[in-house]
Every structure is written in structure tokens, then in C-alpha cells.
Amino acid sequence: MVRCSIQRNVPFTLVPSVKNYYSVVTTGQLDREIVSDYNITISATDEGSPPLSSSKTVHLSVADINDNPPVFEEQSYSAYVSENNKAGSTLCSVTAQDPDWRQNGTVIYSLLPGEVNGAPMSSYVSVNGDTGVVHAVRSFDYEQFRSFKVHVMARDNGSPPLSSNVSVSVFISDVNDNSPQILYPAPEGSSFMTELVPKAAHGGSLVSKVIAVDADSGQNAWLSYHIVKSTDPGLFTIGLHSGEIRTQRDISESDSMKQNLIVAVKDNGQPPLSATCAMYLLISDNLAEVPELKDISYEENNSKVTSYLIIALVCVSTFFLTFIIIILGVRFCRRRKPRLLFDGAVAIPGAYLPPNYADVDGTGTLRSSYNYDAYLTTGSRTSDFKFVSSYNENTLPSTFLQSVGFKSNSNYSSCNKSVFSLYKNNNNNRERLLFFSV
Numbered sequence: 001m002v003r004c005s006i007q008r009n010v011p012f013t014l015v016p017s018v019k020n021y022y023s024v025v026t027t028g029q030l031d032r033e034i035v036s037d038y039n040i041t042i043s044a045t046d047e048g049s050p051p052l053s054s055s056k057t058v059h060l061s062v063a064d065i066n067d068n069p070p071v072f073e074e075q076s077y078s079a080y081v082s083e084n085n086k087a088g089s090t091l092c093s094v095t096a097q098d099p100d101w102r103q104n105g106t107v108i109y110s111l112l113p114g115e116v117n118g119a120p121m122s123s124y125v126s127v128n129g130d131t132g133v134v135h136a137v138r139s140f141d142y143e144q145f146r147s148f149k150v151h152v153m154a155r156d157n158g159s160p161p162l163s164s165n166v167s168v169s170v171f172i173s174d175v176n177d178n179s180p181q182i183l184y185p186a187p188e189g190s191s192f193m194t195e196l197v198p199k200a201a202h203g204g205s206l207v208s209k210v211i212a213v214d215a216d217s218g219q220n221a222w223l224s225y226h227i228v229k230s231t232d233p234g235l236f237t238i239g240l241h242s243g244e245i246r247t248q249r250d251i252s253e254s255d256s257m258k259q260n261l262i263v264a265v266k267d268n269g270q271p272p273l274s275a276t277c278a279m280y281l282l283i284s285d286n287l288a289e290v291p292e293l294k295d296i297s298y299e300e301n302n303s304k305v306t307s308y309l310i311i312a313l314v315c316v317s318t319f320f321l322t323f324i325i326i327i328l329g330v331r332f333c334r335r336r337k338p339r340l341l342f343d344g345a346v347a348i349p350g351a352y353l354p355p356n357y358a359d360v361d362g363t364g365t366l367r368s369s370y371n372y373d374a375y376l377t378t379g380s381r382t383s384d385f386k387f388v389s390s391y392n393e394n395t396l397p398s399t400f401l402q403s404v405g406f407k408s409n410s411n412y413s414s415c416n417k418s419v420f421s422l423y424k425n426n427n428n429n430r431e432r433l434l435f436f437s438v
Contacts, residue, residue: 004016004022011027013025014042032062037060038060040060042055042056042057067100068100070098070162070164071098072164077092078168078169080170082172083140083143083177084177085136086136087137088137091135094109096166100156107155109127109128109154110129110153112150116148123137123138125150125170132154143216145172147170148169149167175220176267178215178216179214179267180214180223180265182212182277194280194281195279196282198283198284199253202250205247206244208281211243220267223241223268224267225240226238227262228262229262231259235259258280259280259283260280261281262277263279
């Protein structure tokens, strides 16, 4: 008879089924994440004398099921970023582990739905699905919101999938990106404001106060006040942190009635930002002695207006002179342009005029004793050839055609690139007076 036994300290036991057959049965719950493999040794012993035995080792692997959700390394995360950050900058990284095997242990990260100032969470931050790195989608403004929370979900790829969530708190730190804003006196360009200072004011008397705020926080919002320009530098002083304007000494009769102060307000950021304002003070006991208030501000801007007028006048004068020079130059060039023939090829040269001949506008000569008139051909211009005819045929002497010859190599009516010659007949000898072409 054979008896079988199994080693101790394993969650298994042997259960006989039929003769010489045994089944390995678990005695407790198996957890692959604790022990994934078992080496089970089974021994068989007979009942002889002496008893003989043999053993066999069985390797057992525990199959995985998706029974573990992803677990984040921290219960919550915090991220710090300066305002005016670049879009796409890294805020933080979240990490979750899943002890399951293969796809059951693959973790995918995503954002849970939410809102920030009424806008979807996805418009502010994003998370890398594989690495868990949280990025800023846009630039943050400390003055709009100083912190917000985003929830990240880690989900495995098992079936069914398991998940877990973690919160990420994003804190925005301030940078000095806002200049001080002066509330009083009103900024330049708004209604005119002035302060009356009694003539009997003593040193240390409160005259006025500059009020300013800064939208930044911390030391970026610490303000200091300084007088950068004044009509009488030794008459007024301002509190470094209070902005109160006081007299440094008693007011005397020699002090100007109109006092202008330029006050600068600076913050304590790096680099510091500043704003300026103008204070108009009138030393007087009653309004009857006060001149027109507008004169105070106009004195300051009068020089600027004068400069603008001078610049405008110089520009207009320069343009006008340039225009006149161009017009004169064009007219001068036109007058000097040589007279051209109709085809624009050659200008008609001047000819020698005998004593008994008259010029016909540079196109030929006739006897001065003849009565004649000049006519233009069709399409001719001032510089073209002019035909000559008399007022009356009877007025021409019979010897006109003999004394003056007219010859052309084309019809009179066409006059298209014709060559003309003007001759004088003298005892059967022709003397050519002029040769030209049109």
C-alpha cells in the first residue's frame, strides 16, 4: 500500500480521489501579487520493511486577474507656478502603480471634468496619459485667481477596468506685473483738480494726500511716494509711505501763488514699477484771489503745443517748396525740348535766309514781297512742315513759280513721310534753299 504526502507551509493539500489517485486542493486564498509561483513537493511511501519512497516536485504558477486598482504614490499633490507662465510649462507629475500583471497593470492618466472661473478645466491644464505629467495649457494671472484644484484619474487596462483619483492643488505665485494705480488726484486726462493752501499755513501743515493702490501682493504692493519735481523744492514734502503732502516751512509772501508738484509712486517689486501724477496747489485764502485754474495746466502743455505747431508748419512749407520746384523743373524741361518732326526723328534745322526771303515759322522761306498764309497738314503739329498759299492768285506775280520752285516726292494730300525741297530759279539755274522731310 502506498501513502502520499505533501510538504508543509504551502496553501495546498492532497485529497485522494480513486485508488492511487490524488488531487491537489488549495487550503486558502491565493494572491498572485504576494506569491506568483509555488514549487510543491509530493512524496510517495510504501509500507514495506524497510519502507521505500520517492518524491516529485510540481511547479505551480498563479494566473492574474484584475483585482487591484491603480494606487497613487501620494494622497495629494501640490504644484507651484509663477503667473505669466508660458503655455505648455510643466506643473507637476503624478504617479500611480498597479500590481496586476500585463494589461491589468497598465495605467492610463486623465483629467476629471471640472471648472475654473467658469471655464472648463481642460482649458487650463492637461495631463500626459502615459507619464502623468501635468502641463499648463495657458498663462495664469495671479490677479484673476491665486489657486485651483484639478483631479487626475488613473485607470488600468483590465476588464473590467479599475481606477482611482487624486487631487492636485495648483498655487500661483505673484510677480510684479502691475504698476501702482493712483486714485487721488485723478489721473492725467480726467477732470482738473486743485488744492487750496492757506497763506497762513505753518510748517508741517497737511495740504493734501496722494492715494494709490497696487493689484499685486506682498512686497510687490508696498508703495512709496516721492516728489520728483516742484515749483519750489523746499516748500512741500511728502510722506514716504503715507503719501501725505505737508509744508516744510511757513508760507511767505514771496512764494508763488501757483505751485505744481509731480509725485511718483513706486512699488517694491523687482524691477520696481511706478506711476506719476500732478498736484496743483494754490496759495490763497479765498477764491476771489485765484486766477483761472486752467492756466495752471495750460502752462505745462503750452510748450508741447507750440512744438507741434512748428513741426507741422515746417512740414507744410517743405512740401509746398518741393511742389513748386518740381513744377518749375517740368516747365523748364518742356521749353528746352527740341522741336521734332511729326515722326519724331529729326528736328528741322534752321536755314540761311537770303535778304529777299522771309521765314515761315522755321519751315522754309518765301520772298518778303509776297502775300502768303501758312496752313498745317492733317495731323501736323507746330513743329511740322507748313504749306504756303497766297491770299489771292491774282496777287502772285507770274514769275512766282519760275522764281520759287516747290518739289516733293509724294502727293500733297498724303504728306506721309514725304521729302520736300524749296528752290529758287535764277537764269535756269536752281538754287535749293531748304530741304526737309515729314
